[in-house]
Amino acid sequence: MTRGGRTKDRDAGPERKCIATGEVQPASGLIRFVVGPDNQIVPDLMGKLPGRGIWVTANRAALDKAVKKGLFARAAKQPVTVPDGMVDTLEPMLARRVVDLVSLARKSGAAVAGYEKVKDWLSKEVAEVLIQSSDGSERGKSKLSTPHYGRFIGWLTSDELGLAFGRQTVIHAALGSGGLTQRVVEEAQRLKGLRIGPTDERSGGRGRPKG
Incomplete structure (x- = not known):
């Protein structure tokens, strides 16, 4: 991965x-x-x-x-x-799909938001995916690293992540194991292709794989 x-x-x-x-x-x-x-x-x-x-x-x-x-x-x-304008309409449609899937993961207990909770999940190796908003502080985001052999999503805005967690804004979030996690990753990857291009691996967040 x-x-x-x-x-x-x-x-x-x-x-x-x-x-x-x-x-x-x-x-x-x-x-x-x-x-x-x-x-x-x-x-x-x-x-x-x-x-x-x-x-x-x-x-x-x-x-x-x-x-x-x-x-x-x-x-x-x-x-x-x-x-x-069909191509332009696809981006918000995909973004909403990712947000809805993260929301479902949250309701099933497979997602958390907030720096301390995400840090705790990472330290306990519960997190499989680190999500950080594209418009969050780079200094703050650099303090968290992508799980070893895990995934990173960094092209959702803080407002979009906020929708997924029922908050105004969210900068840091994490997904644990579960059937929805792979779907979130796949849909987020498709969104990335429309939003920031297929070659930009570093939009939003600086969490790096360990090892």
Whole structure:
């Protein structure tokens, strides 16, 4: 496991081919689209809408290329309409999905917020994921480190983390083991591709892997 939230090959799950890059990769790193009844392209973030899936890597470059080059119509093998500003709407949709999943983890007892609680979980090796807001103090965030062999999420704002924990703002949070943790990591990684790009591993927070 890496700081960027990538999974090892054995955890990769099913693979799909991106219509923009031509690369085959785990479906968790792509966004699924389907053609709606009105021949309009519809994002399917939960992967449950009926119809043949059209997959695009979760980053702006790939999505912009798919739109500008007419790749959705080519993949669907029929004329389709892509809503104006669709790529821009995906970022808040993904952010809300991550927030909702963290909130569910909190309600199940698998997530905590606040510097002292996060520090305690890290010291006891309960935490599997360190989450720090992108707009928090770099000095404060540098005092906490990503769990050994754990994950780091640093591209949610303090307001977004606050929503997940029922507070105004949250700077530090952590996820323990549980079925929701992997889903949070995967959705956060897709958000990262749209929000800060696929190569920036250091947006928000300075927690470093140990060892």
